[in-house]
Amino acid sequence: DIYSPCDCLVAWALSSADGVYINESERIMTLIRTAEDDVLVEALVHMDDIHRIEPNQQAYVTLANANQPIRARVRNVALDVERQPRAGFPDWVRQQQNVASVLLIPEEPLPADNVGMPVDVRFAEAPLLTAVSERIWQGVSSIARLGGNAYRSVMEDDDEITNES
Structure with missing residues (x-):
């Protein structure tokens, strides 16, 4: 029997038929840790x-x-x-x-x-570009959220006016 030292994914395993001998210290598989x-x-x-x-x-x-x-x-x-x-x-x-x-x-x-x-x-x-791109990313995300909220607000007001008519 072969037991794994971890809860891992088998990335590679030696292919062998029943009865084939494996030399001592020969690699039989490669395991990959998959915790977060x-x-x-x-x-x-x-x-x-x-x-x-x-x-x-x-x-x-x-x-x-x-x-x-x-x-x-x-x-x-x-x-x-x-x-x-x-x-x-x-x-x-x-x-x-x-x-x-x-x-x-x-x-x-x-x-x-x-x-x-x-x-x-x-x-x-470059690190400077990274900082600038991070600020642009945050700015665009904020504008997109504000724009979406404004659009929903206008559409809700429009629905209320239509329902009152």
């Missing part, structure tokens, strides 16, 4: 662009089945991409020498069933 704080996003960035990315930089992650991006923060940048199996990247991608690995921490928990699925990642160009 454990799911990170890894982006592979071309070496020509990596100089523009730094820890704590703002990024935006869009899941394949969503239309709203999720804000994230760069945790670290690794220039020597590890060759260990990771969810979502085929072997040929891991062999590329011209990419760096960027780990992102999403501000909202990502669903565990999205582990291994491709995502779109956009990085804010």
